[in-house]
Amino acid sequence: MLNTVHFGLWLDFLFEWLPQQIFLLSTFGYMCLLIIKKWTIPWDISVDTSMAPSIIGQMIALPLKLGSTEGKVLFNGNTAPLGSTMAVIAATHSPQNISHSGTYYACS
Numbered sequence: 001m002l003n004t005v006h007f008g009l010w011l012d013f014l015f016e017w018l019p020q021q022i023f024l025l026s027t028f029g030y031m032c033l034l035i036i037k038k039w040t041i042p043w044d045i046s047v048d049t050s051m052a053p054s055i056i057g058q059m060i061a062l063p064l065k066l067g068s069t070e071g072k073v074l075f076n077g078n079t080a081p082l083g084s085t086m087a088v089i090a091a092t093h094s095p096q097n098i099s100h101s102g103t104y105y106a107c108s
Contacts (some may be wrong), residue, residue: 015100019093025091
Protein backbone atom coordinates (compact mmCIF):
# COMPACT_ATOMS: atom_id res chain seq x y z
CA MET A 1 0.00 0.00 0.00
CA LEU A 2 2.74 2.44 0.87
CA ASN A 3 4.45 1.93 -2.49
CA THR A 4 1.27 2.56 -4.45
CA VAL A 5 0.59 5.77 -2.52
CA HIS A 6 4.21 6.91 -2.77
CA PHE A 7 4.45 6.35 -6.52
CA GLY A 8 0.93 7.62 -7.18
CA LEU A 9 -0.41 4.34 -8.54
CA TRP A 10 -3.98 4.99 -7.48
CA LEU A 11 -5.49 2.41 -9.81
CA ASP A 12 -3.33 -0.27 -8.23
CA PHE A 13 -4.46 0.94 -4.82
CA LEU A 14 -8.15 0.90 -5.74
CA PHE A 15 -8.23 -2.26 -7.84
CA GLU A 16 -5.58 -4.44 -6.19
CA TRP A 17 -4.85 -3.50 -2.60
CA LEU A 18 -8.38 -2.55 -1.57
CA PRO A 19 -10.10 -5.69 -3.02
CA GLN A 20 -7.40 -7.88 -1.45
CA GLN A 21 -8.03 -6.34 1.96
CA ILE A 22 -11.80 -6.68 1.59
CA PHE A 23 -11.40 -10.33 0.56
CA LEU A 24 -9.07 -10.95 3.50
CA LEU A 25 -11.45 -9.39 6.01
CA SER A 26 -14.54 -11.08 4.59
CA THR A 27 -13.02 -14.56 4.79
CA PHE A 28 -10.47 -14.61 7.59
CA GLY A 29 -12.24 -11.90 9.58
CA TYR A 30 -15.42 -13.99 9.50
CA MET A 31 -13.42 -17.05 10.58
CA CYS A 32 -11.91 -15.10 13.49
CA LEU A 33 -15.39 -13.98 14.49
CA LEU A 34 -16.54 -17.62 14.49
CA ILE A 35 -13.55 -18.71 16.58
CA ILE A 36 -14.04 -15.98 19.17
CA LYS A 37 -17.77 -16.71 19.38
CA LYS A 38 -17.09 -20.43 19.83
CA TRP A 39 -14.55 -19.72 22.59
CA THR A 40 -16.99 -17.56 24.55
CA ILE A 41 -19.64 -20.29 24.86
CA PRO A 42 -19.19 -22.54 27.94
CA TRP A 43 -19.83 -25.82 26.12
CA ASP A 44 -19.46 -28.13 29.13
CA ILE A 45 -21.72 -26.13 31.43
CA SER A 46 -24.64 -24.68 29.51
CA VAL A 47 -24.55 -26.52 26.17
CA ASP A 48 -23.73 -30.12 25.38
CA THR A 49 -20.41 -30.52 23.59
CA SER A 50 -22.01 -32.70 20.93
CA MET A 51 -23.92 -29.59 19.82
CA ALA A 52 -20.72 -27.63 19.11
CA PRO A 53 -20.53 -26.69 15.42
CA SER A 54 -17.48 -27.22 13.29
CA ILE A 55 -15.81 -24.00 12.22
CA ILE A 56 -14.10 -25.84 9.37
CA GLY A 57 -17.49 -27.03 8.16
CA GLN A 58 -18.87 -23.52 8.30
CA MET A 59 -15.90 -22.11 6.39
CA ILE A 60 -16.27 -24.81 3.73
CA ALA A 61 -19.99 -24.03 3.48
CA LEU A 62 -19.18 -20.34 2.96
CA PRO A 63 -18.43 -20.60 -0.79
CA LEU A 64 -20.29 -23.85 -1.47
CA LYS A 65 -23.64 -23.10 0.16
CA LEU A 66 -23.33 -19.30 0.39
CA GLY A 67 -22.87 -19.43 4.14
CA SER A 68 -25.95 -21.42 5.06
CA THR A 69 -25.33 -23.80 7.93
CA GLU A 70 -27.38 -26.93 8.30
CA GLY A 71 -27.82 -28.57 11.67
CA LYS A 72 -25.48 -27.20 14.31
CA VAL A 73 -25.35 -23.43 14.40
CA LEU A 74 -23.04 -21.17 16.36
CA PHE A 75 -25.23 -18.08 16.65
CA ASN A 76 -28.80 -17.98 17.89
CA GLY A 77 -31.14 -17.20 15.04
CA ASN A 78 -30.47 -17.16 11.33
CA THR A 79 -26.83 -16.61 10.36
CA ALA A 80 -27.31 -17.31 6.66
CA PRO A 81 -27.48 -13.58 5.76
CA LEU A 82 -24.11 -12.92 7.42
CA GLY A 83 -22.42 -15.89 5.79
CA SER A 84 -23.96 -15.28 2.40
CA THR A 85 -22.98 -11.61 2.56
CA MET A 86 -19.37 -12.55 3.31
CA ALA A 87 -19.39 -15.09 0.47
CA VAL A 88 -20.77 -12.58 -2.03
CA ILE A 89 -18.25 -9.94 -0.97
CA ALA A 90 -15.37 -12.40 -1.36
CA ALA A 91 -16.68 -13.64 -4.71
CA THR A 92 -17.13 -10.18 -6.18
CA HIS A 93 -13.76 -8.78 -5.14
CA SER A 94 -11.62 -11.65 -6.42
CA PRO A 95 -12.42 -11.12 -10.13
CA GLN A 96 -12.08 -7.37 -9.67
CA ASN A 97 -8.59 -7.90 -8.31
CA ILE A 98 -7.59 -10.22 -11.14
CA SER A 99 -9.17 -8.35 -14.05
CA HIS A 100 -7.60 -4.97 -13.27
CA SER A 101 -4.01 -5.85 -14.04
CA GLY A 102 -4.72 -7.49 -17.38
CA THR A 103 -7.01 -4.83 -18.76
CA TYR A 104 -5.04 -1.85 -17.48
CA TYR A 105 -1.64 -3.01 -18.66
CA ALA A 106 -2.96 -4.32 -21.98
CA CYS A 107 -4.53 -0.96 -22.81
CA SER A 108 -1.51 1.12 -21.85
